Amino acid sequence: MGMDAGQGSSGDRAAETADLARRHVRVGWIGLAAFAALGLSLEGMHALKIDWYLSELTAMRRLMLTLAHAHGTLIAVLHLALGLVLAGPWADGPAPWLAARLLSAALLLMPAGFLLGGLYVYEGDPGVGVALAPLGGLCLLAALVGLAAHRAAPGRSRTADPDAQVGPRRRVPPKRRRGR
Secondary structure, eight states, X not given: OOOOTTSSOHHHHHHHXXXXXXXXXXXXXXXXXXXXXXXXHHHHHHHTTOHHHHSGGGHHHHHHHHHHHHHHHHHHHHHHHHHHHHHXXXXXXXXXXHHHHHHHHHHHHHHHHHHHHHHSOBTTBOOGGGGHXXXXXXXXXXXXXXXXXXXXXXTXXXXXXXXXXXXXXXXXOOOOOOOO
C-alpha cells in the first residue's frame, strides 16, 4: 500500500499516509473493544466460578487467556498511538510503513497464540497454537525498533517542517508604542 521514499508526489504520499493513520486508529478501537470484551468474559467466568476456567487443572488456561487479553489490549493501544504518529510529521520514509504492517501482524499473532494456547491445554502445557505468540512478539519488536531507528536517523529534523516550533509556544505580548 505504501510508497517508498522518493516515489510519487508528496500529495499522494500524504493522502496514503492519512488513510493509513485512519486505518490504524480504527483497528486500535476495534482491538480495544474486542479485547475488553475478552477481559469481561474472563471476569464473568471468574465471577460465575466456571470450572473450565477456574479449576486447579486449568491454571495454564487461565494464564494464557489472561495473556491474550493483556497483550491484545496493549497492542491495540499501540495501534492508536501509531495512527496518531502517522497523522503527524513522522510519516515520511519507509520505516513507518513497515512498522505499520509489523504492528498489524503483532495484533493478530501474539494474542491469537495465547488464545489458542489457552483453549487447548494438554497436561498443564499450553496448546501448540502458543507458537504464534513469539512470532507476534518478534513483529512487535521489529515495529518498535523500526520506528526508533527511523526517528534516530542522522540528518533528520524533529519535525517535517523546519520552521515549526517544537514544544509549547510562548505568547509574547506586542510592544506598545509610547507617546500617543
